[in-house]
Amino acid sequence: MRIATWNVNSIGARLPRVLEWLEHARPDVLCLQETKCTDESFPHAQFAELGYEAAVYGLGRWNGVGVLSRVGIEDVTRGLPTEPAFEGETDARAVGATCGGIRLWSVYVPNGREPAHPHYEYKLRWLDALRETVTTELDEVRPFAVLGDFNIAPTDADVWDISLFADSTHVTDPERKALALLRDAGLADVFPRPLKHEHPYTYWDYRQLAFPKNRGMRIDLVYGDSRFTGAVTDAYVDREARKGKGPSDHAPVVVDLDV
């Protein structure tokens, strides 16, 4: 089975690229983030033509997540059971689904903006709720994984130049401790191969030639339980999808499993 995750930065703007990539990579499941569309405006028909069903959760122009599957979608959960709000508003940042016997969550963790910003505290509270969901859903039966844009670089090696990230979100101790707590709950980082260069970055800013200069970050992560990670046969970042006309600023992370 092939499972992938991709922050597409608007499914509307990215639809041709995503369809092309699905035909090329043929994942069984694709977790989507930043769909930036409501459930009503999600392009179900185009994905159905390629054999994919979709479970989506979108509330408008920001955020939005989904799961595409050609091995079935059951037990869809929109939002984390204990998900916090930001300034009174609930975001669409998590959708859970069971596909081909594997329990999956597609997540778009809040950005945090700046460590002193209320959004940063929200990010940490949101990660608490994710950990609670993981703890509740882990069982002794199904492989389990959380895939998505975590907006955290787990180590200094996961950004192109750590000296440029002083006092920035994505690399602070509390954010990394939140990831450590997720691992303590029973998950492990499925570390992908880079197809080029030393580090498997998954995001490169659109500005200042960041991609050609490989000024990237590894912030799109796959966290799986032992049943999931034990079945992994390969994992890589498909940086080819970051090239060309009209790309997302993120590349897909692809995981192959023998289940």
Place this chain on the structure above:
DNA sequence: ATGACGGAGCGTCTCCGA
């Protein structure tokens, strides 16, 4: 070539992203 930010929305600018 991988190439100098892009997406959405009551919108000709602002917010957001990491």
